[in-house]
Amino acid sequence: MNVAEKLPDALTMPLADIDVSDPRLYEQDAWRPYFARLRREEPVHFRADSPFGPFWSITRFDDIVAVDSDHGSFSSEPTIVIGDIPDDLPVEMFIAMDPPKHDLQRRAAQPVVAPQNLAAMEGLIRTRVEDILDGLSPGEPFDWVEKVSVNLTTQMLATLFDFPFEDRAKLTYWSDLAAGTPEMAGGDVTQEEQLTGMTECLQTFTQLWHERKGREGGFDLISLLQRDPNTADIVERPMEFLGNLMLLIVGGNDTTRNSATGGVLALNQNPAEYDKLRADPGLIPGMVSEIIRWQTPLAHMRRTATRDLEFRGKQIRKGDKVVMWYVSGNRDETAIERPEEFIIDRKNPRHHISFGFGIHRCMGNRLAEMQLRILWEEIMRRFHMVEVVGEPERVRSNFVRGYKTLPVRLHPL
């Protein structure tokens, strides 16, 4: 890791100076005390000045649910990240649309991740997980992110799209580009690189679309889009087509990937929980939800106020950016018991905010849970421990909460 740049002291700095959009807070895993103070002292907080412009922060669980549910007052257009989207790439994703357009597009895409379809995919996913885990060498340290998390989620994506398997690394590459610019969320991808990558992505999928046309019965995402009357001609609207693709690629990639890494880290930091898991692998489904809460793979979603309004005593103006910090909501002690702790057998493990709420609530939530469940079932069949043997390297972004590397060593059963 680079030498950490010094951050201001969360407890003594003036409240108004707290800037939770600073991507270094996440790269250095230093965000907790800033949000703890905001939740306590100013749960709806205005930051007048940041590289992303002025913005409101919503930091408490219940307030986030309220904003997320009120899509009339808080619009998802033009974008749902704190920064701005590049002008030269006006992609249209339904995550960044309001009703009625949002509803139409989501309804068309949703069946692909409905649990019936997932059940049909479970066998294939398990085979791929088994292959990945069986290919690892116990004893020697290696990077879990590269060898397992990235590998696994890339294969999943290829499966979902029925994308040429040998080219699947491209999916991960495009995913990394999509939200990686400094303007959008503080990352380090250049706009030029992004534009080139997105153009290639669009071309590749347009070609796939035409090749697949007329083929019957496929349950991959492209076939489903082709069959639905609302999206049958989406290929004629390239920015909408690209937007939907990117949404499924990014939605299904970074988030699951970083949960697959986060789980290993969380269990290593909480050895008593690892013991519980060894004693009862039946805890895996609940643990998966707890991993997703603990990791909070997307730190925030942003809205834009559609009118002047008062919210929890604050005067929000039309056009203001309103940022829901899921990473903070998941640590809110008024909504979640002992929120700082990783507890794999919580009574109500799905009561977390990582998937958001309201009409934009994550469409892939059951798919993500299934992938992680299978991963842990197969890990527990093979290994006594996936031991973390060094510090993780974290992503510099205020949006994607993730890892670049995590060195581990395997201990077989």
Add this chain to the structure above:
Amino acid sequence: MPAITLIEYNGASHTIEAASGKSLMQNALENGVPGIDADCGGACACGTCHCFVEARWLPASGEADAMEEAMLGMRPDRTGQSRLSCQIEVTEELDGMVVRLPEYQM
């Protein structure tokens, strides 16, 4: 206490003595009926408490408001009998009501 019958997708039937004044979702959870997730805890914000109310009980169960309508609109398996069980308040009038649960919640 109104008796309400919830039928799981696999046909398993559960008749519960429901408490008036609470939602159907809360009553189902408190009585250990499987098939309802209720991720948002009843805030009408997750859609994972979806159920199908038998047609003749629909009027008594009340009407979906705009927010429930919006959440129901996201369900791929929505029908004319779809409701979110956290938005149905149990009253004496619902004594005998039959509700079916979907194959999955998402």
